[in-house]
Amino acid sequence: MGVDFFPLWNSLRIAGISTIAIFFLGIFAAYYISRVPRAVKGLLDVMLTIPLVLPPTVVGYLLLRVLGPKRVIGSWFMETFGLRLTMTWWSAVFATSAVIFPLMYRTARGAFESFDETLDAAGKTLGLSNTYIFWRVRMPCCRQGILAGTVLSFARALGEYGATSMIAGYTPGRTATVSTTVYQLWRTNQDDQAFQWVMINLAISAVVLLVMNLLEEKQRKGGWACAAAGRY
């Protein structure tokens, strides 16, 4: 029996694109929010983390409220570019991005919080630019935490169902992802095929967890640590 691998490919590209986007967005949000005054920080923190605890269907609903063809942003895109933001394969990128952003943001923030800020100060007094210090000192020092956050975000994006099904729907060969396919196959009584996709899903999840564990192991043995205490 020939299996159509489109859902796997579609899931991978959606998860890949959203992970890359959120990698940068999450890191920069974490970096800048650690610098704003306390009161503002608490408020922003709640706003940015809320998609983590909301049911994905609520996220999907809220996204439809702004991106739908008759809504603020959706209609503007429609009029300006003739572009429909929902029910295409890349619509799912909005859904997965919204859901994984808090994961990336929070792990990056955790990693930055344990960074020894005197390294930053030392770099500045030596004449190093802020960009250099960020990419060549802060990021390498925090890379274990950030890598772990990235892997976790990618895995979560791969498995996203609720928001994705609402904003991209299920069109075989166009918007179908692994998770929406499993549901669709089960719903239409194609149990054997559903089971195949379940196995594929399990395999991917196992690989992701393995990578996470390897990263943690490496961190424990640690070539270096950049703890706030400043001891090497």
Added chain:
Amino acid sequence: MPLQVDIEKTLGDFHLKVAFRAETGVLALLGASGCGKSMTLKCIAGVEKPDRGRIVLDDRVLFDSDRGICLPPQKRQIGFLFQQYALFPNMSVRQNIICGVRERKGKREAADAMIQRMHLEGLEDKKPGQLSGGQQQRTALARILVSQPGALLLDEPFSAMDSHLRFQLEREVRHTIRLFQKPVILVSHSRDEVYRLANVIAVMGSGCIETIGGKHEVFADPATRTGAVLTGCKNVSPVRRTGGQTFMAADWGIPLTLPGAPPDTAYVGIRMHDIRPAREGETLNVFRCRVEEEIENPFSFTVMLRPENTAAPLPLGWEMEKPAWERLRAEWVTVCLPQEGLLKLKGESTC
């Protein structure tokens, strides 16, 4: 080539207000933890921003609140040796030192020359985590010196060290800063370190400089209670004036005669080794005391003295060499607090 600093900064309840001028040589900020000495360094380096004031290095204005000038730390060219050295843990010794080279060309050559000068050959490819404390400090100094700073700030440079390493590192640092020939500001709470390394000492109370002067003058006359304590005077008592030249030292319960004491004298101090046995017929500031406790140090004795007929809260500490005490040892001794050893001190200054 002076560094002029005159800054103010408020942090919650804490108010920092310092002004001084550092010439070539070492100026030490001596203060207890939390007195604002590290914050002063951070303001000079540009890592923190003062609320008001002016910082000028040579003829370059680094900060001037009136004219709205605040150079970023990158442009100040001020070397800052952090307490834990702040080496980049992900980079080798050589890469760390290359980070300090400001010229765009010849970075590696400049770094290698500095590696030789600081005796780091053979360690170029090691990570900071693989170095001893002394090697880390030399790497940090190399990284700073290669950036050609106009002034050098040392923040408690030996506090992370074991005491046996400390002395050797201090010698290395002394050697390095002697060749530096620009202003150096050392922050420390160790009077021995400060005395050996610095030319000028500024005693910091809470957020301000109480006394500033040559190290010999400051140790001879610390002027304030904080100064006396920080320069290692263990016997300090509040005094109450009872006559023209006579005072009552409350903690020890003894009357003292202090000719020439300034009107605002609020405390009196005497270093433990400045107390001496009274001479025959001597009467001024002479007291019969009971030996309350005898503490043996490696090379000396500290004897705690309780003056006769008082119910005062604290004894006086008297330190002398072992043979001297072995000759004198008794249950009661008569001692003199000599005029040249009595420090007349002002109270906590409010600045």
